[in-house]
Amino acid sequence: MHVFIGGAYNGKTDYVMGLYKERQVALVDGNLPEIAPACEVLVIRNLENWLMTQNLEDDDQVVQAVLATFRRLEQHCMLALIVNDMGRGVVPIDKQARLLRDTCGRLYQALFIEAEQVVRIWYGLAEQLK
Incomplete structure (x- = not known):
């Protein structure tokens, strides 16, 4: 899993799509897919839009559910997440x-x-944190 973080409208999507331009990419915007589409790289962005539809009172349960979904998706393709700071x-x-x-x-x-x-x-501009 690769994670790209930055402020809103800071060029994250352009950077990520350029990084994987030679590969078959599926872009999911504002949703958490249960099933991975056919692709080499699954890019998920604006996950906070999906999070707003969840019961955030028990955030640990939400976090664990999201992580479990990401682990399932990674079994089918590489996962690249674009998250907003x-x-x-x-x-x-x-x-x-x-x-x-x-x-x-x-x-x-x-x-x-x-x-x-x-x-x-x-x-x-990209800065490698990990």
Whole structure:
């Protein structure tokens, strides 16, 4: 699993699609697929849109379910995840927004531990973190 993180509209998708341009890529936007499409590389972005539809009160259960799905998907193709940096020290006033930020933070920590590669994209420039 490769994870690419950065702020919104910082060039993550362009970077990732360029990186895998020689391979058969399937792009999933804002959803968590249960079944891997036929591809060499499955790129999932905007996962926080799917997370907003979940019960985030039990974020550990959500994180474990997402990780289990990613492990299943990896059995069929390489997984590249594009995630948005949601924190930067800003605490949202809205409870639901705080739950989303906290769940994303916990999920990203778990993803970074499991990932083979973690890259931060900042305005199109890549910085290898792992």
